[in-house]
Structures are given as structure tokens and as C-alpha cells.
Amino acid sequence: MAQLKPGSRLKSAVCDTEVMLIAAPGGDVDVTCGGAALVGIADEPPAGATLASDAADGTQLGKRYINEAGDLELLVTKPGKGSLASDGTPLTVKGAKPLPASD
Template sequence: MSGMILKLGAKLQSAVCDTQIMVLTAPKTELDLRCGGVPMYVAGEDSVEGDANESLMTETLTGKRYVDADESMEFLCTKGGAGGLSLGDLPLEIKQPKALPSSD
């Protein structure tokens, strides 16, 4: 499996749409993180090319947090786009916010 080790706070860019995400938590192992079925790349580094898988163009939403099934990784979508996020072929899901009362 191809992939990369993600640093906390790293910004990743989609190869097929506007989507940008930021790493909030991630295991220290190589991750095959994709958007629209195509591997994502670290913003500012060499871009990746590939054809989007139409069935994975399920869109991302700015401000939502995306996690895998056991929440071992969490990403903040800093810019929404047309592609959906997945780890290999497994789609990531939106994490439901834990509402804290507004304090300022």
C-alpha cells in the first residue's frame, strides 16, 4: 500500500477538487488518504495526478471533522470540495460535534 506518514497540523490538498484538510490526529503509520479516489498530497509539495472516481465524488464540507471507523485519525476540512475522503477504499465519516456551551 502506498501512503505517507502524516504530521499533526499538516495540510493536505485534493488532486481532483478544492478540498483541503488539516491533520488533527493520526497514527504514526503510512496512510493512503484519498479524495475522490485519488491520493491527496501535502500542500505546497508536488501535486499528484489521477482521474476521479465518480462514485467517490461525495463532497467535503468546510469546518466538518472527518474520522475513520475507530476514530484513530481525525481531519478538519479547511476548504470544502466535490470529492469525498477515504482511507484506501474505506470512506471517512463526519464526526458529530460535541457541543460545548459558548463561553466567549
């Protein structure tokens, strides 16, 4: 996958999942959902792609997903059936660090 910039919006090629990129390591990043590479929010998903059965645990709305190194972070803006992974390793939900409401 091409280089990504924080703030970019992407979607799954095989389910309803949509994400926004919060943080990304420099260089090429490989992120998949449901086993297929994410595509740009306005792009047509490639024809024929289907949800891989070993990557179908689902995504949760409003949760942040990170890789093991902690340099890749995605926010799920629309949930779906696929699960997110980078370089073949599933992303995990980042624990929330609550701040007091300030406004």
C-alpha cells in the first residue's frame, strides 16, 4: 500500500468498515480489513474480493486500533464484519485514557 498521511480516510474492500488514520509509520504501510487491503474512501473496491473467514471478528465503532509497535493507529468511523491487520498481524483495540471533560 502507498504512503499514508494521518487524517486520511480509508475503507474496507470487503465489508462496511471505514477508518481514519490517526498515526502512521513513515514508508509503505500494509493495512488490511477482512483480509483485503484497505482502499481510499472514495475509491471503488476491487471486484471479486471477499471477506476472509480468518479475518472476520469485526470492527467496533469509535475504537482505536493499534499495531504492536504502536506507530500505526486507526479510528473506526464505521463498523463492519472484517478485522483489521497490518503485515498479517491483527491490530488490537487501544485502551482509553479518559480525560476529564473540559468544555
